[in-house]
Amino acid sequence: MVKTYRKIKCKVSYDGTDYAGYQVQSNALTVQQLIEEAIEQIAKERTTIYASGRTDAGVHARGQVFHFRTACSIPVHKWPYAFVTKLPNDIVVWEAEEVPDDFHARFDVKEKIYRYSLMNRPFPDVFHRKYAWHVPYDLNLEAMRSAANYLIGEHDFTSFCSIKTDVEDKVREIYDISLEEHDEGRVWLTFRGNGFLYNMVRIMTGTLVKVGTGEWEPDRVRDILEACDRTAAGPTAPAQGLTLWEVKY
Amino acid sequence: MVKTYRKIKCKVSYDGTDYAGYQVQSNALTVQQLIEEAIEQIAKERTTIYASGRTDAGVHARGQVFHFRTACSIPVHKWPYAFVTKLPNDIVVWEAEEVPDDFHARFDVKEKIYRYSLMNRPFPDVFHRKYAWHVPYDLNLEAMRSAANYLIGEHDFTSFCSIKTDVEDKVREIYDISLEEHDEGRVWLTFRGNGFLYNMVRIMTGTLVKVGTGEWEPDRVRDILEACDRTAAGPTAPAQGLTLWEVKY
Known part of the structure; x- marks a missing residue:
């Protein structure tokens, strides 16, 4: 069976206090890493997420945006509830929607x-x-x-x-x-x-x-x-x- | 030389997250204990402070009030600056004034x-x-x-x-x-x-x-x-x- 992939755009808040910034680093805990691990647990598939841009160590976000592609069949509006169960309480994904496949969270920023x-x-x-x-x-x-x-x-x-x-x-x-x-x-x-x-x-x-x-x-x-x-x-x-x-x- | 005691009334904010409440307990860290230890370091004298009332474990304060008596001669308006150097950054004494000796932070609450x-x-x-x-x-x-x-x-x-x-x-x-x-x-x-x-x-x-x-x-x-x-x-x-x-x- 051919897998059908969808692209999902999410809004996420995080308290940056305890993180070495947004972007994955080999030697420190980052927001991107925890979100990717959460998606892996939910979708049973390794996925890379793409954000609007990185934020530095200690910087917070109210409405950071990222996208990812997934073959997971759970309804899009359920993704934030799934994230709540897999992420620490200083990272909250509060909105998710399906977007066209040519959407890019970084390159399409206005x-x-x-x-x-x-x-x-x-x-x-x-x-x-x-x-x-x-x-x-x-x-x-x-x-x-x-x-x-x-x-x-x-x-x-x-x-x-x-x-x-x-x-x-x-x-x-x-x-x-x-x-x-x-x-x-x-x-x-x-x-x-x-x-x-x-x-x-x-x-x-x-x-x-x-x-x-x-x-x-x-x-x-x-x-x-x-x-x-x-x-x-x-x-x-x-x-x-x-x-x-x-x-x- | 006879010591002259003054009564000082202070307003204090604290983030209660990491404390077992306001009132001194033998087996847990409390706000009262840290303030009394700070006064001891500043005034070189053991002092008991009296607050408007206790707050429970995890409860915060923006304007808790306490009083204490001291023979320390530093000007009253300097006390908040002295406290800043001796208290952790989740407890901030932000106002101090001298009050008549019959003032009581608990019994005089209106x-x-x-x-x-x-x-x-x-x-x-x-x-x-x-x-x-x-x-x-x-x-x-x-x-x-x-x-x-x-x-x-x-x-x-x-x-x-x-x-x-x-x-x-x-x-x-x-x-x-x-x-x-x-x-x-x-x-x-x-x-x-x-x-x-x-x-x-x-x-x-x-x-x-x-x-x-x-x-x-x-x-x-x-x-x-x-x-x-x-x-x-x-x-x-x-x-x-x-x-x-x-x-x-």
């Missing part, structure tokens, strides 16, 4: 949304300590918004990319950056773009915080962009504040 | 506010898994509000108290119970009252959820109150959803 969470208050918040960066200095959000405006649009983001990358084309387009204040000092920086380089959101955040504390003027960000030099930008903000919020196709 | 957090969605939320109770069934919040109204006021709450208690007077007054819906299925139940019995908020929540799922009618709560019998009420909701939010004096 937009990615990342959210960086700051806790701007004198003392840290115990409940967000694994999900936010505690910044105890007063932040001037208006200055940060002015600085962020320089980043919006299509630019060469070499200054905002880790030097540990093989990617050559460093031109990306940022559609929007918003800064929202919430209760008790929580500040959300939401970055929307067509793609992001290695550490790019964390370096942009580290740079905007330098502006927020008054150490740098907002228009310095324009000079940093033009420098095309990683050392011109601010520090890489800690991983735990970053969440891959949503991926659009 | 109002306590507890918040119980539900995640009402098909799949659990990885970021709130330690801070909320995941309820995957549809909840009728209007029915829950009707049921909650029976609990407001002064009542004998014997039905809503764990039988593992030595307290004899089970009359308490609830000033208000509110149910708020937030993003992505988060529901906050906020209980305000002059005091709460052992497990009382968790048993009220377990009972209200029985009403929310439609298993019980709202007016059954009136009968449960009148029964004065713990077995008449619903189950004790899990500890991790509960937070001692604020204590008023």
